[in-house]
Amino acid sequence: MPSLSSLLSVLSLSSLALGAPHVVKRAQTVWLAGDSTMAKASDNTQGWGEYLKYSLSLPVNNKAIGGRSARSYTVEGRFQTIIDSVASNDIVIIEFGHNDGGSLTPTDNGRTDCPGAGAETCKSTYNGQAVTVLTYPAYLVNAGKALVAKGAKVIIASPTPNNPWEGGTFSYTSPRFTTYGKSAVSQIGSSAMFVDHGLYVANIFKTLGKAKVDTLFPNDHTHTSAAGAETVEKAFVKALLCGGGGFLDGFVKNGTASVEGACV
Numbered sequence: 526m527p528s529l530s531s532l533l534s535v536l537s538l539s540s541l542a543l544g545a546p547h548v549v550k551r552a553q554t555v556w557l558a559g560d561s562t563m564a565k566a567s568d569n570t571q572g573w574g575e576y577l578k579y580s581l582s583l584p585v586n587n588k589a590i591g592g593r594s595a596r597s598y599t600v601e602g603r604f605q606t607i608i609d610s611v612a613s614n615d616i617v618i619i620e621f622g623h624n625d626g627g628s629l630t631p632t633d634n635g636r637t638d639c640p641g642a643g644a645e646t647c648k649s650t651y652n653g654q655a656v657t658v659l660t661y662p663a664y665l666v667n668a669g670k671a672l673v674a675k676g677a678k679v680i681i682a683s684p685t686p687n688n689p690w691e692g693g694t695f696s697y698t699s700p701r702f703t704t705y706g707k708s709a710v711s712q713i714g715s716s717a718m719f720v721d722h723g724l725y726v727a728n729i730f731k732t733l734g735k736a737k738v739d740t741l742f743p744n745d746h747t748h749t750s751a752a753g754a755e756t757v758e759k760a761f762v763k764a765l766l767c768g769g770g771g772f773l774d775g776f777v778k779n780g781t782a783s784v785e786g787a788c789v
């Protein structure tokens with residue numbers, strides 16, 4: 526039977542070990558900032574961000590939320606929450622566009638951006654308050670630079686297309702957000718990269734054909750079913766892999782050839 530003093534010394538040793546400073550190194554995390562096309566849904570639609578975890582060996586924290594634009598995501602402090610939470614080498618995927626268009630007049634809906642590709646500003650009134658509205662790229666550059674300052678890597682993606690078959694024949698033209706996203710990436714610098722998600726989704730939708738693609742949009746031309754979200758997610762991964770994987774190189778479970786679609 527061990528003596529009391531030897532028991533005590535074992536206890537104190539183990540409490541020392543427990544109390545010893547040790548750094549808990551969590552896995553690099555992928556953060557998603559976007560709108561309903563990326564967000565977790567609660568109806569018969571789904572956002573593509575919910576499927577990304579299946580293709581990556583990193584945890585994915587989907588902070589996308591329906592109805593948001595680059596502007597409202599900023600003004601509501603949602604980028605700031607991610608900026609405050611990211612650790613060095615985390616990867617933040619930003620994808621907006623569906624709620625960024627429209628006009629500030631006669632009524633500002635709180636989402637529309639100031640038109641333009643640069644440092645233009647618009648004076649507006651939202652909810653009875655005088656506000657200054659920035660351009661789409663300005664919001665992304667501000668968020669991107671703050672994330673990079675925290676050591677994160679930023680991926681800016683072009684928005685998903687609305688059903689490109691809705692007019693009867695296939696039609697997809699890159700929206701202005703594609704150019705804006707590329708411009709934002711070049712302003713943020715080498716810790717940012719662009720993924721032409723919209724183009725890759727459009728190409729896969731073209732191959733699938735109208736009958737199939739129409740079934741992936743159960744309610745309207747913007748929001749996909751769960752199956753549609755999976756297709757849209759795979760298009761993102763394909764675009765990423767075709768570009769060499771970028772900041773997610775080594776963390777994608779799938780080989781380039783095994784993912785549907787073709788490199789552009």
Ligand SMILES: *[C@@H]1O[C@H](CO)[C@@H](O)[C@H](O)[C@H]1NC(C)=O
Pocket residue numbers: 579580758759762763778779783784785
């Ligand atoms: C990658 O493989 C996993 C199974 O390991 C699968 O769940 C996922 O959908 C695949 N991703 C793509 C983009 O094909």
